[in-house]
Amino acid sequence: AQSVSQHNHHVILSEAASLELGCNYSYGGTVNLFWYVQYPGQHLQLLLKYFSGDPLVKGIKGFEAEFIKSKFSFNLRKPSVQWSDTAEYFCAVNAGRGSTLGRLYFGRGTQLTVWP
Amino acid sequence: DTGVSQDPRHKITKRGQNVTFRCDPISEHNRLYWYRQTLGQGPEFLTYFQNEAQLEKSRLLSDRFSAERPKGSFSTLEIQRTEQGDSAMYLCASSPGGSGRALAGNEQYFGPGTRLTVT
Numbered sequence: 001a002q003s004v005s006q007h008n009h010h011v012i013l014s015e016a017a018s019l020e021l022g023c024n025y026s027y028g029g030t031v032n033l034f035w036y037v038q039y040p041g042q043h044l045q046l047l048l049k050y051f052s053g054d055p056l057v058k059g060i061k062g063f064e065a066e067f068i069k070s071k072f073s074f075n076l077r078k079p080s081v082q083w084s085d086t087a088e089y090f091c092a093v094n095a096g097r098g099s100t101l102g103r104l105y106f107g108r109g110t111q112l113t114v115w116p
Numbered sequence: 117d118t119g120v121s122q123d124p125r126h127k128i129t130k131r132g133q134n135v136t137f138r139c140d141p142i143s144e145h146n147r148l149y150w151y152r153q154t155l156g157q158g159p160e161f162l163t164y165f166q167n168e169a170q171l172e173k174s175r176l177l178s179d180r181f182s183a184e185r186p187k188g189s190f191s192t193l194e195i196q197r198t199e200q201g202d203s204a205m206y207l208c209a210s211s212p213g214g215s216g217r218a219l220a221g222n223e224q225y226f227g228p229g230t231r232l233t234v235t
Contacts, residue, residue: 004158034223044159044207044226090158102147102211103172104224106158 002027002095006107013081014115021076021110023091032094033074034104035065039087047089050074061085083116118142120227122208128233129198136194137230141210148191149224150183151207152176159207165191166213198234205229 005024013019025031035047048059055067065076074091091107121140129135141148146167151159162181163173167188177183180198185191195202209224 006158036226043228044209046223049223092158102222103149103161103164104151104159105161106151108156108158 002093002105004091004093004105004107006089006091006110008110009108010111010113012113012115015083016080017114019076019078019081019085019112021089021091021112023074023076023107024072025074025091025093025095025105026072027093027095029095033065033067034092034094035059035063035074035076036090036092036106037087038090038109044090047076081112081114083114085112086114087112120208120210120225122206122227122230124230125228126231126233128235131198131200131234133198134194134196135198135232136192137206137208137232138190138192139208139227140190141208142225143189144212145210145225146188146213147211147222148185149209149211150191150193151209153205153207153229154203162193195232198232200234203232203234205231 003026007022033050036044037047038044047063048057050057050067058064063078065074067074088109088111090109092104094104123138149164150162153159161174162177163183165185168185180196183193207229208227211222211224
């Protein structure tokens with residue numbers, strides 16, 4: 001079965017610091033990759049996704065992620081975080097064939113706390 | 117509000133009781149998913165529907181769990197004889213249709229979830 005690893009469980013940064021959250025997955029075939037964010041008291045929403053093409057994808061609010069196939073990684077980055085980026089971030093992978101296409105496998109999440 | 121809605125938002129029940137949750141997807145979406153999320157973990161897939169057909173069920177979905185989507189619109193998730201281990205957030209998501217790789221790339225829109233506490 002596919003699995004997704006997020007190695008940083010809690011990251012604490014000051015405003016304007018740079019951010020990189022790691023995500024690794026285990027699946028050798030074609031994958032689609034997602035980062036979801038959950039702000040306090042809100043539901044999950046999509047930050048960005050990789051489907052095909054340019055491995056560097058840009059999302060909302062200045063976030064970007066790079067798909068490195070050889071490393072099975074899809075790390076999330078932001079050059080300068082803001083207090084409003086405090087949230088939980090989930091990496092997710094869609095992989096498989098036929099009827100299993102569509103289901104997402106999520107990592108356990110990384111809680112980001114940004115101090116003003 | 118045209119997003120995914122779930123009802124109720126919170127449910128407290130005693131062990132052994134049955135509970136039912138409802139999900140209303142975005143109206144033009146024909147795929148509907150159920151996930152479960154426990155504290156400190158990411159969402160785990162339970163089952164999904166394309167229109168009214170239930171296409172896949174996770175091994176997490178024991179015989180006490182049943183899901184329906186009778187007219188291809190809203191869906192219900194029922195848990196019979198609840199156990200304390202069932203305490204979790206139950207999330208519903210929907211996505212547009214499609215097939216093959218196009219389907220795989222479709223964003224899933226999540227609802228606010230139903231938090232179940234079994235005492």
